[in-house]
Amino acid sequence: MITTTGLTKVYRSRGREVTALDGVDLHVREGEVYGVIGQSGAGKSSLIRCINLLERPTAGTVTVAGQDLTALAGRGPRAGKELRQARSRIGMVFQHFNLLSSRTVQDNVELPLEILGVSGRERSRKALELLDLVGLADKAKSFPAQLSGGQKQRVGIARALAGDPKVLLSDEATSALDPETTRSILQLLRDLNRQLGLTVLLITHEMDVVKSICDSAALMENGRVVESGTVGELLATPGSELAGALFPVGGDATGEDRTVVDVTFLGEAATRPVISQLSRTYNIDISILGAAIDTVGGLQVGRMRIELPGRYEDNVVPVGFLREQGLQIDIVDHTADTATAADTAQESVLLKDGAK
Numbered sequence: 001m002i003t004t005t006g007l008t009k010v011y012r013s014r015g016r017e018v019t020a021l022d023g024v025d026l027h028v029r030e031g032e033v034y035g036v037i038g039q040s041g042a043g044k045s046s047l048i049r050c051i052n053l054l055e056r057p058t059a060g061t062v063t064v065a066g067q068d069l070t071a072l073a074g075r076g077p078r079a080g081k082e083l084r085q086a087r088s089r090i091g092m093v094f095q096h097f098n099l100l101s102s103r104t105v106q107d108n109v110e111l112p113l114e115i116l117g118v119s120g121r122e123r124s125r126k127a128l129e130l131l132d133l134v135g136l137a138d139k140a141k142s143f144p145a146q147l148s149g150g151q152k153q154r155v156g157i158a159r160a161l162a163g164d165p166k167v168l169l170s171d172e173a174t175s176a177l178d179p180e181t182t183r184s185i186l187q188l189l190r191d192l193n194r195q196l197g198l199t200v201l202l203i204t205h206e207m208d209v210v211k212s213i214c215d216s217a218a219l220m221e222n223g224r225v226v227e228s229g230t231v232g233e234l235l236a237t238p239g240s241e242l243a244g245a246l247f248p249v250g251g252d253a254t255g256e257d258r259t260v261v262d263v264t265f266l267g268e269a270a271t272r273p274v275i276s277q278l279s280r281t282y283n284i285d286i287s288i289l290g291a292a293i294d295t296v297g298g299l300q301v302g303r304m305r306i307e308l309p310g311r312y313e314d315n316v317v318p319v320g321f322l323r324e325q326g327l328q329i330d331i332v333d334h335t336a337d338t339a340t341a342a343d344t345a346q347e348s349v350l351l352k353d354g355a356k
């Protein structure tokens with residue numbers, strides 16, 4: 001639904017050059033909720049502004065719903081009209097809502113329709129319908145100043161839907177909201193995604209946002225996408241930084257000669273008694289250092305950190321047994337400093353969040 005290839009953005013100002021996007025290849029499938037996460041300055045907002053051509057990419061292409069927007073942006077006035085139309089099919093939600101304070105809620109939602117030249121009656125009908133959809137039917141005549149943050153963002157979402165978009169782009173839509181309100185806005189985005197078949201690309205620095213509503217995610221660093229995939233794919237990728245942060249499980253080895261293994265169960269694998277089978281088959285005692293079960297991106301996931309007696313060399317066969325069960329196995333190398341590989345991955349993402 002959204003594809004970027006080699007997307008590059010270099011800002012030039014007063015002789016200085018900043019490469020905000022450095023060859024980004026992104027593929028967002030129709031009907032999914034896709035999260036892009038990364039530290040401040042990673043290039044997330046630049047990515048979203050280049051996707052809707054608010055910002056002109058320096059190189060690379062952007063295709064939305066089969067239409068090459070970068071090609072349209074490069075041509076004359078007729079293509080300019082096509083580009084405007086294509087853009088009206090892309091809804092945009094902002095962190096600070098960007099509502100006009102002098103206009104009522106309804107008039108804010110009508111604004112994009114005015115620009116599209118829709119008649120007054122039709123505009124009014126559409127705006128009221130959208131306000132109903134976002135749960136604000138009774139606030140049509142209110143002014144933005146009379147609304148809570150969550151309500152303002154609902155207006156922002158209704159306005160973004162005015163042009164019947166196929167795609168909704170959201171830049172930190174919940175960053176200015178408290179946790180409770182964040183949950184309700186995310187739920188609204190999820191509902192819209194399901195009800196309207198809307199494809200949602202959202203930018204966030206909060207892992208919880210990705211965890212609660214995204215089907216797929218990408219991690220950005222220094223203008224590049226360093227990891228991407230469906231939540232299931234990420235969790236099944238050995239050493240994935242995103243997976244470690246999405247699904248942390250702690251626990252340190254209890255002694256020197258021990259092998260610590262993270263076992264990730266996806267879907268039905270979660271219900272099989274693998275650990276007791278392992279213990280019985282090889283006659284070894286297994287300690288559980290940490291465990292968690294959760295739903296991540298709509299997928300039932302279990303992760304367990306277990307400890308086997310003996311060093312890794314002594315445990316090649318039992319570890320092989322676990323792998324044969326189709327489980328995702330990560331050996332936690334506790335010889336590398338004091339922190340474990342998974343902890344390090346997790347911390348580095350958290351640090352980035354903290355740096356925001």
Ligand SMILES: Nc1ncnc2c1ncn2[C@@H]1O[C@H](COP(=O)(O)OP(=O)(O)OP(=O)(O)O)[C@@H](O)[C@H]1O
Pocket residue numbers: 011012013018019020038039040041042043044045046047205356
């Ligand atoms: N208009 C601009 N002119 C010059 N440099 C810019 C401009 N916009 C962004 N940049 C630079 O490009 C880089 C990426 O910025 P961007 O806003 O895309 O990051 P971000 O990931 O959205 O960060 P944040 O999480 O803080 O919103 C940064 O180094 C930033 O300073």
Ligand SMILES: [Mg+2]
Pocket residue numbers: 044045046
């Ligand atoms: Mg930003």
